[in-house]
Amino acid sequence: MSRTIHIAVCSFFLIVFGYAQHAGAANWQLLQGSEPASAGKLRIWGFVQGSYQKDFSDPKASSGAFVPPKLIGPDLRSQDEFNIVRAKVGARGVAPLSEGKINYFLLTELGNNGVTAAIDNRHVTDASITLNYIAGMRVRLGLFKTPGSEEAQQAIHTSSWVNFTTATNQLLLERFPNKSYTANAQPGDGIPPISGRGLVRFDKSVGAFRDVGIQLFDGFQVNGWEYSYALMVGNGNGLDFSDVDDRKDVYAYVSAEKLLSVKGKGAFRPGVKFYAWTVRGKRLLDNSFADLNGDGLDDNYDPGVYDRDRMGVGIKYLKKPYKFEAELIKAEGMIFVGPHKPTFDQNGGTGGGDGTRGKATGWYFSAGFEPGLQWKFNIRYDVLKRLEGDRGHPSGNSMESHWKTVTASAQFYFAKKTHLKVNYTSPKVSTPGFSSGTGPNTNMEGISNRVSVQITHVF
Numbered sequence: 001m002s003r004t005i006h007i008a009v010c011s012f013f014l015i016v017f018g019y020a021q022h023a024g025a026a027n028w029q030l031l032q033g034s035e036p037a038s039a040g041k042l043r044i045w046g047f048v049q050g051s052y053q054k055d056f057s058d059p060k061a062s063s064g065a066f067v068p069p070k071l072i073g074p075d076l077r078s079q080d081e082f083n084i085v086r087a088k089v090g091a092r093g094v095a096p097l098s099e100g101k102i103n104y105f106l107l108t109e110l111g112n113n114g115v116t117a118a119i120d121n122r123h124v125t126d127a128s129i130t131l132n133y134i135a136g137m138r139v140r141l142g143l144f145k146t147p148g149s150e151e152a153q154q155a156i157h158t159s160s161w162v163n164f165t166t167a168t169n170q171l172l173l174e175r176f177p178n179k180s181y182t183a184n185a186q187p188g189d190g191i192p193p194i195s196g197r198g199l200v201r202f203d204k205s206v207g208a209f210r211d212v213g214i215q216l217f218d219g220f221q222v223n224g225w226e227y228s229y230a231l232m233v234g235n236g237n238g239l240d241f242s243d244v245d246d247r248k249d250v251y252a253y254v255s256a257e258k259l260l261s262v263k264g265k266g267a268f269r270p271g272v273k274f275y276a277w278t279v280r281g282k283r284l285l286d287n288s289f290a291d292l293n294g295d296g297l298d299d300n301y302d303p304g305v306y307d308r309d310r311m312g313v314g315i316k317y318l319k320k321p322y323k324f325e326a327e328l329i330k331a332e333g334m335i336f337v338g339p340h341k342p343t344f345d346q347n348g349g350t351g352g353g354d355g356t357r358g359k360a361t362g363w364y365f366s367a368g369f370e371p372g373l374q375w376k377f378n379i380r381y382d383v384l385k386r387l388e389g390d391r392g393h394p395s396g397n398s399m400e401s402h403w404k405t406v407t408a409s410a411q412f413y414f415a416k417k418t419h420l421k422v423n424y425t426s427p428k429v430s431t432p433g434f435s436s437g438t439g440p441n442t443n444m445e446g447i448s449n450r451v452s453v454q455i456t457h458v459f
Contacts, residue, residue, distance in 0.1 A: 027255065027273075028153040029217045031266055033130050033140045037100025037418045039093055041331075046089040046156045047458040049111070054264050055079040058446035065187035067443045068199050068339050074117040076199045076339065078191060085158065085454070089124065101132045106142065114173070114206035116342070117238065123239060125208055139184045140215040143241065147174070147217070147230035148277045150314050150327055152209040160368065160411060161425045162452035165382035166362040167362020167401045171310060171331040173180030173209035176238055177285040178342050181298040185340035187443065199340040208447040211249060225399065226271075236281040237307075240353030249281035260319050265370075270319040278311040283334050285356060287343050306356045307333040323368035331360040335387060346440070352393035359388045392434075398433035401440065417458040425450045 054432050057070035072081045088108035090137055107126035109115050115123050128142030145153055151168045152303065156231050164173060178201075185201050213234030229252075235242070236249035255275035262272065283306050290300035314327030336354035337346040346353030364382035371377075383402040405427040413419040429447045431440040 001436050014083055017448075018172045022451045027219055027226070028145070028150075028155075029147060029228060029253070030219055032105060032145060032153075032155070033128065033215070033217065033431045034132070034138060035092065035094050035100070035103035035130075035393075037094065041093045041096050042088070042091060043093050044091050045459065047085070047086065047456060049086040049157070049454055050083070050454065050458045051085045051162060051366050051454040052082050053080075053162070053296075053450060054076050055448070055450045057448040057450075058075055059190075060187070060443055060446065062442065064190055065293070065443070066160070066191060067187045067413075067429070067447075071199070071448050073193070074112065074200070083330050084111050085113050088125075092231070095343060096331070099427075103130050103132075104128065105130070110380060116202045116205070117200070118203060118383075120398070123205060125210060125239060129230060136170055136218050137216050138218050141213075143210060143212045143239065144250075145209050146211050146234065146279065147215065147252065148209065148279060148310070148363075149312050149329065150273075150275065152315055153303060155267060155326045157458055159454050160376060160378040160409045160421065161380065161407065162421060162454045163425070164408075164425075165362070165364045166384040166405055167329050167360075167364065167378070167382060170336045170386065171360055171362055172209060174308075174334075175202045175339065175342075176204045176207065176240075177283055177303075177344070181286045181289045182291070182342040184343055184345070184348060187289075187340070197435055199338075205239050211235060211251075212237070212241055212417075216253075221374065224259055226255075226259060228255045228257075229253065229288050234284070234454050239453050245284050245305075247282045249279055249308075250280045251277070253274070253277040268318065271317075273316045275316075276311075276312075279309070281308045282306065283308050285334075285344065287345070288355070296404045299353070309333055321370045323370070324366070325377070326365045327363060329362045331362075333357060335360050337386070346387070346399055347393060352390055352397075353387060353388065353399035354391075358386070358390065360384065361388060376409075376413075378409040378411075380407045380409070381405070382407075393433070393439065395439070397431075397439060399431065399440065401429065401444070402430045404428045418456070420453070423450075423452040423454075425452065 053072045059066050065355040068076050072078050074282050085111040092105045096101035105126055105128050109123045109125045126144050127146040128140055130138055130140040133136050141406050149172055154171050182201055185199050211234030213232055215232035217230035232251040234249045255273055257271045257273035261268040284303040286303040288302050292299040304336045309332045312329040317324040335358035337355045362384040365382035368378040382405050386401045389398040406422055407425045411419050411421040411425050426449050434441050
């Protein structure tokens with residue numbers, strides 16, 4: 001991945017840094033990391049999301065086995081499931097006697113999802129303090145969402161979708177390497193496919209688009225445009241408070257938004273936003289197994305160091321009743337190939353399918369229409385090309401896979417803070433290097449449609 005692009009994004013904020021007029025809190029960095037000086041010292045807030053999902057995928061024809069895309073997360077043990085997917089409770093406010101120059105943000109997760117499934121359904125997801133003593137440069141410290149993809153940064157309760165796009169799920173919602181070598185799981189026959197956490201073999205929470213570190217950020221308004229920047233250095237270890245390797249991730253984000261109306265605010269302010277982001281980091285992964293005493297466990301911790309780089313560009317238009325959004329994501333290194341593949345190697349080390357040095361490209365486009373105050377309708381098309389240019393399976397075939405998904409969404413608002421959404425998803429997954437019914441296609445074939453229903457209440 002080009003270092004020139006990374007440096008350019010990091011440097012862009014210098015162009016707009018000198019403008020004097022300060023922006024209001026109308027972007028994700030400011031919405032989540034700042035408070036107006038008039039805010040109180042304590043505001044309790046949160047939201048609950050209950051869901052029902054039904055997947056219509058067929059098992060592998062030859063064995064009856066189910067692979068993860070055919071099952072409902074986070075446990076991957078069912079195709080038909082009710083769940084309290086999120087139950088978040090938090091507090092935010094301005095520090096007393098700080099003249100509005102110090103604010104904090106705290107949020108916990110009590111639902112059943114990739115954040116909590118590995119640790120008894122509870123986790124602190126945000127704990128940060130922001131200092132606003134330098135004009136044009138707020139300083140945020142702690143655990144919080146990293147600057148990056150629009151889909152990842154967006155407050156989840158404002159989203160039209162029950163599930164993330166395939167690109168965001170596989171390339172940005174990070175699954176961290178286990179502390180020691182862990183063999184890949186094999187899809188089991190029937191449901192549940194395997195005991196415990198189903199097919200999930202990663203022993204840590206997903207990254208949830210978060211990190212512990214320090215961020216410099218702010219926004220500026222100039223002639224009807226708002227320019228924003230964010231620079232961050234973090235541990236590169238997700239929700240874990242500690243660092244594991246002394247190597248830091250470096251994040252950068254810039255945006256320019258044309259403000260289309262003085263009406264609306266926060267997540268729903270009318271505008272056309274152009275943005276770019278990048279993150280560079282490294283990960284440790286122990287992929288060698290040595291049982292020296294015959295107990296069946298790995299006795300030799302010998303991790304390799306692998307690059308993990310991501311970047312993206314996007315555009316978002318919002319002015320009721322219309323909404324359009326598109327984003328392109330590029331990824332190099334540590335490409336996730338499945339929750340049952342903690343080696344990051346799709347093919348078990350026999351050549352081809354190695355995600356540790358793999359590449360991927362994903363993109364999505366969505367359009368929305370809001371005919372009134374109670375209804376919202378959206379359609380989304382997303383694509384992921386995973387393990388691009390794969391070096392090849394021993395048979396000579398490439399393990400590159402293509403994921404193409406269409407999702408339709410309808411939302412109904414019972415009240416301002418309570419709404420119901422229904423999604424219908426139709427995916428198509430293939431490995432073009434193999435003919436139908438051979439190689440990875442024996443598992444991919446049969447992946448089919450899914451209905452997702454979710455109710456959200458914000459308090």
